[in-house]
Amino acid sequence: MRASLGLVFWMAALRFGVVVEAANSCVECHQQFESGASAPTQVMAHDVHIQRGLSCSDCHGGDPAATEATSAMDPAKGFIGRPARAEIPQFCARCHADPAYMRKYNPNLPTDQYAKYLTSQHGKRLGSGDADVAVCTSCHGAHGIRSKKDPQSPVYAMNIPGTCAVCHTNARLMERHGLPTNQYADYSQSVHGQALLVRGDRAAPHCASCHGSHEASRPKVVAIGNICAQCHGLTRDLFTKSPHKRAHEVLGLPECEVCHGNHLIRKPTDEMLGTGSDAVCVNCHEPGSAGYVTAQQMREAIERLNTQMTGAQVTVAQAAQLGMEVADAEFALNQATAQLTQARTYVHSFSASTMEPIAEEGIRYARQAETQGQQAIHEFGFRRHGLWMTLAILFLVVGGLALFIRDLERPNSSGKQDPPAPPHGPA
Ligand code: HEC
Ligand code: HEC
Ligand code: HEC
Ligand code: HEC
Ligand code: HEC
Ligand code: HEC
Ligand code: HEC
Ligand code: HEC
Ligand code: HEC
Known part of the structure; x- marks a missing residue:
């Protein structure tokens, strides 16, 4: 209905030479329509082109000074139309x-x-x-x-x-x-x-x-690593120096994608590493092969660190709950976490001797946190012990004092009463 109104107007415009008085006849005329041809004028305000001073005719050609439709939209004046x-x-x-x-x-x-x-x-x-x-x-x-x-x-x-x-x-x-x-x-x-x-x-x-x-x-197989490297640079560097680089080239395996996928990339887990049923390594490496052994060693290193960290976390949490100062232990734990993150990245060196020292460093931090946590708990025990001692002494002292005071207030120990005061005589 509205479009046909537009058409009627358009035909009338052509036949009777509708005249529009305006600086920009394209806009003036087009914005009169109820729909269709007026759509471009309705969104003009936020168009970058219009904002930069361009107009309809810069894209469509034609003559925005001509007020008549035929002459404004004259192909002879460069009008391209749609x-x-x-x-x-x-x-x-x-x-x-x-x-x-x-x-x-x-x-x-x-x-x-x-x-x-x-x-x-x-x-x-x-x-x-x-x-x-x-x-x-x-x-x-x-x-x-x-x-x-x-x-x-x-x-x-x-x-x-x-x-x-x-x-x-x-x-x-x-x-x-x-x-x-x-x-x-x-x-x-x-x-x-x-x-x-x-x-x-x-x-x-x-x-x-x-x-x-x-x-x-669609990215070419060899280029996929480059795509991920835009943001995961260190991982890609490690991969490039690893024995996998050549293997991927020779076999035409897409870098990164082989283990992580492309669109459905999930948060990796430690289970992806090693020789368990969820490990990606066993898809290609037979038991006993160098790759298999490395997968096992790297996973074990991560697990040692995980175990040490879990233990330390429990100890430090206990100490914190007792109200002890644990800032140093928490700092050491943070260092251990950073090492764990780094160790996971260094999985991409595909070399146990490169990755293990990073996990070992993390284990040292976790042990340090454990020791500090235990010391804090011990100190709490000591303080509590000390408190009981103090309380006991206090109790004894107060008790003794109470006895002493009672003793003072009590009648003579011989049981005799004080002699009655002599009756007052006249002054
Ligand atoms: C006096 C009225 C009038 C003026 C002035 C006018 N137009 Fe139009 N224009 C129309 C009508 C009516 C239509 C057809 C609308 C429809 O079919 O819904 C149209 C159609 C168009 C189309 C679509 C063409 C197609 O092939 O579908 C473009 C693009 C266009 N105008 C751009 C311009 C430009 C640029 C200017 C200024 C240089 C301009 N118009 C000036 C009335 C005008
Ligand atoms: C498949 C979708 C798509 C197509 C087709 C497309 N663009 Fe883009 N364009 C984008 C995206 C996405 C951005 C913003 C991100 C970027 O800059 O790459 C963009 C940005 C732009 C920019 C801003 C560039 C900058 O660096 O600020 C301009 C100008 C541009 N496009 C013009 C064009 C032109 C002209 C064409 C046709 C030849 C075109 N686009 C085709 C998606 C597309
Ligand atoms: C940045 C360039 C550009 C500017 C500026 C521009 N147009 Fe367009 N216009 C186009 C393109 C491209 C198409 C084709 C769209 C399509 O076919 O999907 C088009 C299509 C049209 C059509 C056909 C119907 C439609 O909506 O698709 C009309 C009418 C029209 N333009 C009018 C105008 C008017 C009036 C102005 C000024 C307010 C204007 N245009 C400004 C690029 C432009
Ligand atoms: C008449 C010349 C001209 C035509 C034709 C044209 N543009 Fe532009 N375009 C410009 C100018 C000028 C700017 C503003 C540049 C600026 O100031 O940043 C611009 C800006 C843009 C921007 C914003 C860039 C940014 O992010 O800052 C995009 C996107 C864009 N144009 C897309 C298009 C598309 C799509 C078409 C075709 C439908 C088109 N342009 C046709 C001249 C034109
Ligand atoms: C107007 C529809 C349309 C839009 C919008 C569009 N595409 Fe496409 N795209 C297609 C079609 C159709 C093909 C298939 C071409 C062919 O036959 O090879 C394609 C192909 C592709 C391919 C190649 C696939 C292959 O296997 O060769 C990629 C990659 C792609 N598009 C990405 C994008 C991205 C990214 C965007 C957004 C920034 C986008 N497309 C937006 C229609 C579209
Ligand atoms: C434009 C940058 C960018 C590109 C390109 C990119 N990533 Fe990421 N990636 C990120 C960011 C940012 C995150 C962290 C998202 C979050 O906060 O959960 C991330 C997270 C990840 C994670 C999860 C890490 C974790 O510890 O949770 C994996 C795995 C990953 N990306 C793999 C890839 C792969 C494979 C590619 C190439 C196919 C790729 N990424 C391309 C930026 C990028
Ligand atoms: C992290 C990087 C990344 C992101 C984000 C991404 N793609 Fe892809 N895309 C790829 C890779 C890698 C391939 C597979 C290339 C191969 O193995 O042939 C691919 C393949 C494709 C293909 C080819 C058909 C197919 O599924 O294999 C299309 C189409 C496509 N992507 C579109 C998209 C669209 C649309 C989006 C956004 C919704 C998107 N991609 C987001 C990396 C990405
Ligand atoms: C898509 C198949 C594939 C997957 C998945 C895979 N590898 Fe490999 N890997 C290879 C190929 C092919 C070679 C080179 C040939 C060889 O030495 O077996 C290789 C080589 C290696 C090597 C060097 C072996 C040597 O001889 O020095 C190590 C170490 C290694 N991979 C570890 C891993 C670990 C760890 C994982 C799991 C995180 C893994 N690989 C996952 C295919 C794979
Ligand atoms: C052979 C399999 C394999 C390949 C190839 C591979 N990854 Fe991984 N990736 C893993 C495994 C296994 C983990 C999980 C380690 C863990 O959590 O113990 C992982 C973890 C990650 C993480 C999270 C840990 C971190 O580093 O922050 C990111 C991000 C990541 N990979 C990106 C990539 C990118 C980018 C590539 C390509 C350069 C790539 N991966 C290639 C197996 C692979």
Whole structure:
């Protein structure tokens, strides 16, 4: 109904040459419509382009000074109208891939989006005539485009997974391309998804941190370690120096992913290490092999540290409950925890002789905490002992005193009464 009103107006505008008096005829005329053609004007206020002084005609061409519809939207005046989907990347690239033009507005804004887009799986497929893929407007919108720093932008870090999911959870669409649709569901449950989407921790990766935004594609096996290394640098360094590096290269195994997965990365546990049923190591290493033995040794080192720490924690907690000063013991416990964290990272050296000394250092701290905790408890015992002694002495003294006083107040020990006072005689 509203759209047809628009159409009637449009036809009337064409036929009778409706005249609009305004500085920008595009806006003035379009905002009169009830829907459809007025939509772009309704979101103008927060569009970065409009905010920078650009207008409808900077994107669509035409003549904003002409008040008549036909002449304002005259192809002879460069009017492009609505670009076809397949042409949108070039439509935006006209400005965004022109460094000289963009520099006038913001010299810090990169101008590589279009070039990168052409290398993405989206861009490649669009080039071969597949209109299902993402174009600039799929991720940014066409009107009311916001800066990526704006929390309401579809490309604001926390909104990116939802933006990709619009298509990547669409089963019918993805089936045509032979792709699964579980990435968003898996990611949302992962350590990364929980950190970003639930706790708002922007250090955690979103889809584009791992795939790239404009260059988004499936990472090559050899590149997966590089992706994780952006944020887990030390782990990757250890891995690179380990015997696993070559093994992965030779066998074409994806780094990191082989043990942690990609979208559904969970919080690792000590059970992943070693030779138990939940250990990843036994998937590839036969009992007795060097890898198997190392897995066992590293797990044992972690368990020794765990056991020592648990014992120390109980002791220190007891001492604290008795009200004793345990700051030193707690400091030692914190040091032990730090060593445990580091030992878990050093699992990626895949070398027991590299990792064990770190766990040993942790065990030393845990022992120190244990000793300090026990000393505190002992001291409490001593003090309590001392207190009883003092109390006992006090009791004896008070008791003695009481006896003594009673003694003083009592009549003579011989039992005789004091002689009665002599009667008063006249003064
Ligand atoms: C006097 C009224 C009027 C003026 C002035 C006007 N337009 Fe339009 N424009 C219309 C109408 C009516 C339509 C058709 C709307 C519909 O189909 O719902 C339209 C359609 C469009 C479309 C969509 C074309 C398509 O292919 O679907 C674009 C883009 C557009 N206008 C941009 C502009 C720009 C840019 C200017 C200024 C240079 C401008 N218009 C000036 C009335 C106007
Ligand atoms: C940043 C560039 C840009 C600016 C600025 C811009 N447009 Fe558009 N416009 C587009 C693109 C791209 C499309 C195609 C969207 C699509 O097909 O998904 C479009 C589509 C349209 C359409 C077709 C219907 C629709 O909503 O998709 C109309 C009408 C329109 N624009 C009018 C306007 C008017 C009026 C203004 C000024 C208030 C304006 N545009 C400003 C890029 C722009
Ligand atoms: C698959 C989704 C997607 C597509 C397609 C896409 N973008 Fe983006 N774009 C993003 C994301 C996500 C960001 C923010 C993160 C970043 O900068 O990589 C972004 C950021 C931007 C920025 C800000 C860059 C900066 O560094 O501040 C510009 C400009 C931009 N895109 C333009 C474009 C243009 C032009 C196209 C089409 C050639 C396009 N985008 C296509 C997702 C996309
Ligand atoms: C007429 C030139 C022009 C066209 C066409 C154009 N843009 Fe822009 N765009 C700009 C300018 C200028 C800015 C503002 C840069 C600044 O000041 O930061 C901008 C800013 C942006 C930003 C915000 C960047 C940021 O994070 O700060 C995004 C996103 C963006 N454009 C996307 C698009 C998309 C998508 C299209 C196509 C639908 C498009 N642009 C078409 C000129 C253009
Ligand atoms: C408009 C829908 C749409 C949006 C939005 C979209 N994609 Fe895609 N994407 C597709 C389609 C369709 C394909 C399959 C192309 C093909 O046939 O190879 C694809 C392919 C991919 C691939 C390559 C998969 C492979 O195995 O080759 C990756 C990676 C990807 N998209 C990531 C992203 C990311 C990251 C985002 C968000 C920043 C995103 N996509 C947003 C539609 C979309
Ligand atoms: C921590 C990094 C990371 C994050 C975050 C991530 N991906 Fe992936 N993605 C990967 C890796 C690694 C692969 C697998 C590459 C391989 O083994 O071939 C992959 C594969 C894909 C594929 C190819 C099909 C498949 O499932 O194997 C698509 C599509 C995809 N991701 C989309 C997404 C989307 C959408 C998001 C956000 C909801 C996302 N990814 C988040 C790392 C990531
Ligand atoms: C953009 C940075 C970034 C990228 C890229 C990244 N991560 Fe993470 N990762 C984090 C952050 C931040 C955390 C901590 C999340 C939390 O607080 O729970 C984390 C947590 C983890 C954890 C859990 C650690 C723990 O002790 O709970 C694992 C395992 C992990 N990431 C593996 C990977 C793998 C494998 C890749 C590559 C496929 C990867 N990460 C890519 C930032 C990143
Ligand atoms: C996906 C299979 C796979 C998994 C899982 C795996 N490894 Fe390996 N590992 C290999 C391959 C292949 C080699 C190189 C060939 C060899 O020495 O067995 C190797 C080599 C090693 C080596 C060097 C052995 C030597 O000969 O010096 C150690 C140590 C090792 N792995 C430990 C581990 C530990 C610990 C785990 C569990 C956290 C583990 N591996 C998990 C495949 C795997
Ligand atoms: C062969 C299997 C294997 C590979 C390959 C592997 N990890 Fe791990 N990772 C583990 C195990 C086992 C643990 C758990 C150790 C523990 O908690 O005792 C772990 C723990 C982690 C942790 C949490 C502990 C910490 O370091 O903070 C992160 C993060 C992590 N891995 C990231 C990575 C990254 C990044 C890569 C690639 C460079 C990678 N992993 C490769 C087996 C592996």
